[in-house]
Amino acid sequence: MELGPVARVWHQGVPEMNPIVALLIFPGGLFVLTLGLAYEWVDRKLLARAQNRVGPRWFQPLADVFKLLAKEEVIPNDVNPLLFVGLPIAALAGALTAALYVPIFGLAPAYSFEGDLIVTVYLLSLLTLCMGLAGANTLNRFALVGATRTLTQLFSYEAPFMLALLAPAFVAQTWQISAINSYASTHWLIVTQPIGFLVALIGLMGKLELPPFDAPEAETEIVAGAMTEYSGRGLALFRLGKGVEMVVGLTLVAAFYLGGIGGPLDFLLKTGALLIAIVIIQALMTRLRIEQTVGLWWRWGALLVLVQLLLYILWEVVTA
């Protein structure tokens, strides 16, 4: 794997890690979970400041997760108990596995092969799919409506988001995340592909079901969406999974569009900047109805990214 200049210096300083440690503690597993909670706190705190509030204390997401883990888990009647218990685990496992393929904290991905970009995008979708199935598994009408909306939204943002991540892959001539990362560290793709950057960032917001794309969990209409019947452990695992997905998604977008991720400082600065952008959009926008979300993605997101790809191909043909 080729590394950028900063990354090379950083990696010389980091000794070779035991695979188990890398998988469970750092940079995978525990570290990603902590990072997810920290990013959730930054998100909530900044949103509170934007709304002229003081906002939660720094340990709030941690306290929420501990409390949920210590609570009773109610398994409702008429659900498949195996699915009910298993889906949160699968969702968190998918998000944690995806974290192994991206340059978390500026480290080289723990695992890397040609085509891992596709695997990562699918692993990120696993969380949303599990949430949809979890909602559809219960007989609660709010959960059913939430599940329908979750899956509808999945089908609307997934194609534009994937196209927006494929555009850098086309330019870098590779499907390997670490290779695209090192290509991007010398080419700021946000300059040459601004549309792709926007679609990727807003697609990430759709993936995380943040406002204005929070119709699947609209608490004023459908209680808590697909999560309505979940209590205790299941809810905690889904929340952790969402935090991890936020970190992985921000890392991917920052690595592809914001000049690559070469080290810890690079990682914190770039993902932090993206997080602030996401919070500003959240604070400014109100919730879109589900058909507005679908229309936005298919009428604008997908089309614009395709036009950008077409322009790139034309450019290649003309300059060749």
Place this chain on the structure above:
Amino acid sequence: MSTNLVESVIEGLKTWARVNSPWVIHFNSGSCNGCDIEILATITPRYDLERFGIKLQGSPRHADVLICTGPVTRQARERLIRIYEQMPEPKFVIAVGSCALSGGVFDGLYNVAGGIDQVLPVAAYVPGCPPRPEAIIDGVVKLLSSLQQPAPETAPAREQGATQPVYEGEAI
């Protein structure tokens, strides 16, 4: 010895998490809406309860604290009990407003079962008609600080929540 230490650390962690992350659900069992409006005012940015980790939840499955307003009418009684039963353990009930405490001006009516404590074990009482948001916040904070103290020797009759009132403040 070491297992005791681990257990006490885990118990301490659980209590800490419970005190710092109470998610509430709000149920009106026959109130005139005065208390409900005060509860809504309590969760606005002006009072910003997210500072204490308090979050309003729509689903009883996500909630730890049931905030009840109004006297319990005979029609709402079954619904109130059902909402309470849907909440996962451990759970607590806060009665907000004069009517929730005793039935208030509706006490003795043919269609009213009485205050909240006639139906559910209430952990904290917040008097007032309606209580100010500051009084409601005070009630919640007193309930939470009572969780940090060791459980009383006389065990509650029911397992769910505390049956003994921990807070009987003065009307504001």
